[in-house]
Amino acid sequence: MSAVDLQGLRITIGGRSVVDDVSFTVEPGECVAIVGESGAGKSLTARALLGLLPAGAVSRVERLWIAGTDAAQLGPAGWRRMRGRRIALVSQDALAALDPLRRIGDEIAEPMEIHGLHPRDRPQRVLDLLTAAAMPEPERRARNHPHELSGGLQQRALIASALAADPAVLVADEATTALDATVQARILTLLRGIADGGTAVVFISHDFAAVRRVADRVLVMRDGAVVEQGAVEEVMRAPRTEYARELIAASTPAPRTAVAAPGAPLLRALSVSKSFDRPAVVDATFALGAGRTLGIVGESGSGKTTLARMIVGVQRPDSGTLEWASPQRVQLVHQNPLGAFDPRWRVGRSLREALQAAGVPRRERGRRVAELLTEVGLDPALASRRPREVSGGQRQRAAIARALAADPQVMVLDEPVSALDPTVRQHVLDLLARLQRERALTMVFVSHDLGVIASVCDDVLVMQKGVIVEQGLITDVFADPRHPFTRELLAAGQ
Numbered sequence: 001m002s003a004v005d006l007q008g009l010r011i012t013i014g015g016r017s018v019v020d021d022v023s024f025t026v027e028p029g030e031c032v033a034i035v036g037e038s039g040a041g042k043s044l045t046a047r048a049l050l051g052l053l054p055a056g057a058v059s060r061v062e063r064l065w066i067a068g069t070d071a072a073q074l075g076p077a078g079w080r081r082m083r084g085r086r087i088a089l090v091s092q093d094a095l096a097a098l099d100p101l102r103r104i105g106d107e108i109a110e111p112m113e114i115h116g117l118h119p120r121d122r123p124q125r126v127l128d129l130l131t132a133a134a135m136p137e138p139e140r141r142a143r144n145h146p147h148e149l150s151g152g153l154q155q156r157a158l159i160a161s162a163l164a165a166d167p168a169v170l171v172a173d174e175a176t177t178a179l180d181a182t183v184q185a186r187i188l189t190l191l192r193g194i195a196d197g198g199t200a201v202v203f204i205s206h207d208f209a210a211v212r213r214v215a216d217r218v219l220v221m222r223d224g225a226v227v228e229q230g231a232v233e234e235v236m237r238a239p240r241t242e243y244a245r246e247l248i249a250a251s252t253p254a255p256r257t258a259v260a261a262p263g264a265p266l267l268r269a270l271s272v273s274k275s276f277d278r279p280a281v282v283d284a285t286f287a288l289g290a291g292r293t294l295g296i297v298g299e300s301g302s303g304k305t306t307l308a309r310m311i312v313g314v315q316r317p318d319s320g321t322l323e324w325a326s327p328q329r330v331q332l333v334h335q336n337p338l339g340a341f342d343p344r345w346r347v348g349r350s351l352r353e354a355l356q357a358a359g360v361p362r363r364e365r366g367r368r369v370a371e372l373l374t375e376v377g378l379d380p381a382l383a384s385r386r387p388r389e390v391s392g393g394q395r396q397r398a399a400i401a402r403a404l405a406a407d408p409q410v411m412v413l414d415e416p417v418s419a420l421d422p423t424v425r426q427h428v429l430d431l432l433a434r435l436q437r438e439r440a441l442t443m444v445f446v447s448h449d450l451g452v453i454a455s456v457c458d459d460v461l462v463m464q465k466g467v468i469v470e471q472g473l474i475t476d477v478f479a480d481p482r483h484p485f486t487r488e489l490l491a492a493g494q
Helices: 042-048 076-082 104-114 119-132 151-162 181-196 208-214 232-237 242-251 304-312 347-357 362-375 380-384 392-404 422-439 450-456 474-479 484-492
Strands: 004-013 016-026 031-035 057-060 063-066 087-090 169-173 200-205 217-222 225-231 267-275 279-288 293-297 319-324 330-333 410-414 442-446 459-464 467-473
Touching: 004 042, 016 031, 016 042, 016 200, 016 217, 016 225, 031 042, 031 181, 031 208, 042 169, 042 200, 087 151, 104 119, 104 151, 119 151, 151 181, 169 181, 181 200, 181 208, 181 484, 200 208, 208 232, 208 242, 217 232, 217 242, 225 232, 225 242, 242 422, 267 304, 279 304, 279 319, 279 467, 293 304, 293 450, 304 330, 304 410, 304 442, 304 459, 330 392, 347 362, 347 380, 347 392, 362 380, 362 392, 392 422, 422 450, 442 450, 450 474, 459 474, 459 484, 467 474, 467 484
Parallel strands: 031 200, 031 217, 087 169, 169 200, 293 442, 293 459, 330 410, 410 442
Antiparallel strands: 004 016, 004 057, 004 063, 217 225, 267 279, 267 319, 459 467
C-alpha cells in the first residue's frame, strides 16, 4: 500500500481556485518532489496532506490515504492524532518552528510524550534521533536553545523532532532553501538517507538542482495544476513543457566570463578585522575594481555579511583600513526586502523618502519614483501598494529601485536573490547586469549560492570563520580551487 495516496485535490480560497485536480502517490522508501514557483500551489498541496490548510481555504478530495488511514474522513481530533505519528512536517524556517524558550532535547521529546513513549525511554531516544540527524555533539546540543545553533543545526534539530514519533511520511517544505551550499548538501543527504531507510518523503522546493539530489520522482506545478511529472532524471534530461525547461535552466545559471581588472582598484582593504563576541572578520585584505562585481562566499557565520557592512560603512573595522580611491556613493540592498521596508508605508513613500535623503527636490520626486520603478521593470502603479501586497520578486526590485534613488556608484547586495524562485531570481540577476552596464556600477555580491556567484561576478573572496582563505578571478578560483574549503564548497554545489 502507498504511504501517500492523494487523488483529485482541489483547494479554493475566497472562491478562487488555487489547487486544481492534483493527484500523486508516494511509496515507502521513496522521495517525491513537488517543484514550482511561488504561487504554484505546492506548499498548499503539502499542507493538505497534514490537514493544515490556512483559514478560509476550502478543500475537496476524491481520495486521501496516509499510511493506511483514510485521512479524508478525519476531523480536527483525528488530524491531531495523525500528525507526528503518521505524518510529520519539516518547514523552511527552523528557528520560527522551534520554541525559543525550550531546549532542543525537550522540543524533540514532546512528540514522544504526546504519542505515549514512556518517560524513561525518552532521553535515549532524543540522543538517538539527534545522532540519526547527523547532529554533532548530540548530548550538548540537546541542552541548547534554538538560538544557540546555526541554521543548519536548527534544521537538523527540526528533522529530529519530526522523526520523534517514527512517522511513515515526512513532508519537507522548502527545508533547504536558505542554507549554505555545504549545509544544504548535508541536509539533502540526510533526507535521502531517511527515504532510503523506508520513510516516504514529500520534498517541496523551487530549486531543480536540490530536487535532483534527493528525489526519485518529481511533479512540476504551475498555477495550481501539475503540468509535468516523471522520474527526476527523465524530466531533467528531456522536459516536455517550456515551463519545466525554464525552471531547470534557471536552477543552473550560466557562468560569467571574467577578465583581469585594468588599472588601479576603486577600493583597497588592508588587514581589516572586526569582532563581536568572537572574531567575525580577521585580517581581510583585497581589492575592488571599478565597474566589476566582487563576490563574497562562505557558510553562515563566515563573516561575509560583516565584511559587506564594513564596505558600506554601516560598521567600522576594529583595525585595518578601507581605502577608497575617491569618495563614493555606496548603497546596500538587503536580503529581506520585506523587513527592510516600513510595512505601514506604500512603496512610493519609501522611494520618496530615499529621494529626499538624496537631495531630490520635492516637485521632482513623484516623477523620479515612476522612473525608478520603470527602470527596474515594475509598473509605476505599484507605488500605491504596500510591501506585503506585492510578490517577493517585486519587493526585491523595489528595494533595488530605492538603492538607485541615491544614484550610487557602488552597490553592495547581501543575499539579494536567496529567497526567490529560480525564474524570478534570474530576472533579478538579468536586471542587475543591465543596471551595471547602463550605470557603470561597481558591485559587491554576497551569496551562499555558488551558481549565482559564478553567473554574476568577476572576482571572488572565499571566507571561512572570518578569514579570506582564497581569492582571485572567479574563473580561476572555480576552475582550480587551491584551498580545501573552496573545494568542499564547490563539491557541495554540484
